[in-house]
Amino acid sequence: xxxxxxxxxxxxxxxxxxxxxxxxxxxxxxxxxxxxxxxxxxxxxxxxxxxxxxxxxxxxxxxxxxxxxxxxxxxxxxxxxxxxxxxxxxxxxxxxxxxxxxxxxxxxxxxxxxxxxxxxxxxxxxxxxxxxxxxxxxxxxxxxxxxx
Amino acid sequence: xxxxxxxxxxxxxxxxxxxxxxxxxxxxxxxxxxxxxxxxxxxxxxxxxxxxxxxxxxxxxxxxxxxxxxxxxxxxxxxxxxxxxxxxxxxxxxxxxxxxxxxxxxxxxxxxxxxxxxxxxxxxxxxxxxxxxxxxxxxxxxxxxxxx
DNA sequence: AACATTATTGGAATAGTTCCAATTCTCACT
DNA sequence: AGTGAGAATTGGAACTATTCCAATAATGTT
Ligand SMILES: [Mn+2]
Ligand SMILES: [Mn+2]
Ligand SMILES: [Zn+2]
Ligand SMILES: [Zn+2]
Numbered sequence: 001x002x003x004x005x006x007x008x009x010x011x012x013x014x015x016x017x018x019x020x021x022x023x024x025x026x027x028x029x030x031x032x033x034x035x036x037x038x039x040x041x042x043x044x045x046x047x048x049x050x051x052x053x054x055x056x057x058x059x060x061x062x063x064x065x066x067x068x069x070x071x072x073x074x075x076x077x078x079x080x081x082x083x084x085x086x087x088x089x090x091x092x093x094x095x096x097x098x099x100x101x102x103x104x105x106x107x108x109x110x111x112x113x114x115x116x117x118x119x120x121x122x123x124x125x126x127x128x129x130x131x132x133x134x135x136x137x138x139x140x141x142x143x144x145x146x147x148x
Numbered sequence: 149x150x151x152x153x154x155x156x157x158x159x160x161x162x163x164x165x166x167x168x169x170x171x172x173x174x175x176x177x178x179x180x181x182x183x184x185x186x187x188x189x190x191x192x193x194x195x196x197x198x199x200x201x202x203x204x205x206x207x208x209x210x211x212x213x214x215x216x217x218x219x220x221x222x223x224x225x226x227x228x229x230x231x232x233x234x235x236x237x238x239x240x241x242x243x244x245x246x247x248x249x250x251x252x253x254x255x256x257x258x259x260x261x262x263x264x265x266x267x268x269x270x271x272x273x274x275x276x277x278x279x280x281x282x283x284x285x286x287x288x289x290x291x292x293x294x295x296x
Numbered sequence: 297a298a299c300a301t302t303a304t305t306g307g308a309a310t311a312g313t314t315c316c317a318a319t320t321c322t323c324a325c326t
Numbered sequence: 327a328g329t330g331a332g333a334a335t336t337g338g339a340a341c342t343a344t345t346c347c348a349a350t351a352a353t354g355t356t
Binding site for chain 2: 302303304305306307312313
Binding site for chain 4: 168170188189190205206209230231
């Protein structure tokens with residue numbers, strides 16, 4: 001269930017970007033927040049259809065684009081894999097566990113972010129920074145994901 | 149023109165991975181080395197066709213996969229863009245300039261690589277690390293020059 | 297040379313995403 | 327509350343990038 005705060009944030013952020021808050025966009029955002037993993041568009045589609053069976057895949061893509069535009073989710077890409085969507089707004093890296101297929105969020109300390117920016121020549125302006133790891137986690141159960 | 153050293157390296161690396169050195173693979177590697185940018189498979193295809201007009205796109209994909217497998221090139225991905233291929237074997241990040249569409253290599257100091265690894269929980273083993281920036285190489289206030 | 301293995305090929309198939317034109321919805325203004 | 331303009335949604339077609347496939351060619355080994 002979506003909280004009042006989340007709903008307000010959603011409406012606010014959409015409006016700020018000149019977009020409307022619609023039932024479809026609300027449900028798409030809700031299912032991404034409900035299970036804080038990194039679903040593909042198809043996976044979002046499957047989850048949304050439970051509550052809104054008539055929604056189309058095109059609309060899911062449109063809604064995801066709207067949420068990306070207003071900054072509530074981010075797109076995550078791995079080599080030759082479909083785009084995934086991430087609702088974690090903190091600075092973080094992604095660890096793609098090739099054994100389980102899972103994607104884990106890894107927090108990035110503020111000073112490391114600064115260090116990352118510092119390797120760029122002075123005339124390069126970075127709008128976004130992506131840091132991702134690929135590998136495997138030895139004992140999956142002992143390290144819970146970092147969430148807000 | 150491919151140097152003797154490069155050719156030896158290629159043959160060596162392919163053989164070490166249980167693959168054969170073939171004219172197709174040599175030319176594909178050669179065109180990637182000749183212009184050290186980050187071409188897509190289609191761009192590699194276009195360049196290879198100059199010297200080897202009968203090569204097929206499927207073979208270009210096969211050759212690129214072979215070169216990736218033997219570690220001579222790396223795949224680079226950006227959100228919703230085709231895979232690009234990079235012959236720079238040093239540890240480096242990628243800066244995707246959205247103004248020009250160009251991709252620039254940014255060296256990563258050894259101590260920063262170590263620091264990056266250090267943010268992972270101890271039971272996570274990273275086989276590869278990808279660091280990429282998206283932005284513009286010109287400051288926003290500067291008037292863009294038109295050339296070419 | 298014969299054989300087994302590997303590479304190449306064109307085209308079909310697939311996957312993911314975007315596009316499009318028709319329809320429906322929303323909201324601002326009467 | 328009704329009207330109209332703009333925005334969102336829809337299904338399906340189109341598109342792009344990549345992979346698959348089965349036939350053919352090349353290669354290296356005995
Ligand atoms: Mn995976
Ligand atoms: Mn680009
Ligand atoms: Zn994430
Ligand atoms: Zn590179």
